Amino acid sequence: MRTLKVFYVVMIALLLFISLAGCKPAATATPAPAPTEKPKMTYEDLTVGFIQTGSEGGWRAANTASFKETAEQLGINLKFYDAQNKLENQLSAFRNFIADKEVDVIILAALETTGWEEVLKEAQAAGKVVVIEDRRIDAPDTLFATYVGSDFAEEGRKAADEMCKLLEGSEKKNVVELVGNVGSSAAKDRGQGFREKMGDCGITIVESQTANWDVTQGKQVMEAFLNKSTDVQGVFAQNDEMGLGAAQAIREAGLTPGVDIKIITVDATAGAFKGMIAGDINTVIECNPLLAPQVYEAALKAVNGETIPKWVKSQEGVFYAKDAETILPTRKY
Numbered sequence: 100m101r102t103l104k105v106f107y108v109v110m111i112a113l114l115l116f117i118s119l120a121g122c123k124p125a126a127t128a129t130p131a132p133a134p135t136e137k138p139k140m141t142y143e144d145l146t147v148g149f150i151q152t153g154s155e156g157g158w159r160a161a162n163t164a165s166f167k168e169t170a171e172q173l174g175i176n177l178k179f180y181d182a183q184n185k186l187e188n189q190l191s192a193f194r195n196f197i198a199d200k201e202v203d204v205i206i207l208a209a210l211e212t213t214g215w216e217e218v219l220k221e222a223q224a225a226g227k228v229v230v231i232e233d234r235r236i237d238a239p240d241t242l243f244a245t246y247v248g249s250d251f252a253e254e255g256r257k258a259a260d261e262m263c264k265l266l267e268g269s270e271k272k273n274v275v276e277l278v279g280n281v282g283s284s285a286a287k288d289r290g291q292g293f294r295e296k297m298g299d300c301g302i303t304i305v306e307s308q309t310a311n312w313d314v315t316q317g318k319q320v321m322e323a324f325l326n327k328s329t330d331v332q333g334v335f336a337q338n339d340e341m342g343l344g345a346a347q348a349i350r351e352a353g354l355t356p357g358v359d360i361k362i363i364t365v366d367a368t369a370g371a372f373k374g375m376i377a378g379d380i381n382t383v384i385e386c387n388p389l390l391a392p393q394v395y396e397a398a399l400k401a402v403n404g405e406t407i408p409k410w411v412k413s414q415e416g417v418f419y420a421k422d423a424e425t426i427l428p429t430r431k432y
């Protein structure tokens with residue numbers, strides 16, 4: 100019996116020793132290292148792959164300059180790609196930037212609204228941040244960080260309101276529309292916005308055709324419209340260059356642009372102000388191309404995991420011929 104007792108005492112002591120041996124006094128345990136928070140990236144750490152539409156006019160030149168100059172100022176490593184207005188070039192450049200290990204952020208000015216979901220999913224899988232600038236796209240906004248750009252439909256609505264003012268008292272309100280590149284959000288939404296409001300004063304769109312944002316095509320398309328009929332009271336040109344082309348065609352048809360036929364354009368580049376000062380263009384709806392600072396700010400926040408709004412909308416105005424001479428010297432593009 101006594102031996103058994105001694106045996107139990109020894110066993111309990113042993114078990115106690117084993118268990119106590121396991122737990123070191125708190126003082127000695129080295130705390131598990133706290134999960135290392137990824138250091139915040141700065142602009143100098145950023146490499147950006149930028150996919151531009153092409154170089155189709157004053158607005159685009161200002162938009163490109165905004166990205167190149169701001170990247171320089173912020174110390175961002177910018178890889179700039181000009182797609183020469185070809186969608187297939189944009190898609191292949193997008194995939195090249197996904198494959199480029201250096202690239203943290205892909206910025207896209209989309210030629211057309213559709214066809215982006217697949218590459219956006221690939222970019223997401225590759226951990227690339229994507230920011231859409233200038234032109235919105237038709238894809239779930241879960242596939243990109245944010246869209247920085249204008250409300251093109253609102254620009255179209257403004258243009259219709261202004262055309263109503265210009266045609267006030269006019270017996271007829273036949274308007275022809277010069278459209279941007281087919282499939283782009285700028286062209287679709289400006290046209291839709293104009294049509295939403297034109298009924299307010301009984302405007303009829305008698306002709307509508309793309310002139311691809313181009314002055315020469317703007318002239319040719321307007322010539323064709325006037326050859327069919329000169330019973331036109333207004334031109335809604337979806338950008339400045341097409342409107343300036345239309346003014347040339349109107350003059351060559353023996354009519355006076357800005358007088359016999361009113362002209363409204365969108366963008367507000369220096370060319371449009373000169374057109375207003377010359378009396379060819381009556382009113383201009385602004386569309387801001389200087390988007391780089393907002394885009395880079397959003398991109399940096401996104402790579403650092405900060406929340407950003409899904410649409411960073413540009414603030415824009417309307418300009419009239421009577422003020423053009425005073426305002427032109429203050430314009431940046």
Ligand code: GYE
Pocket residue numbers: 155156158159233234285312337338339365366386
């Ligand atoms: O209006 C036009 C350019 O996407 C807002 O593209 C831009 C448009 C602009 O070619 O001039």
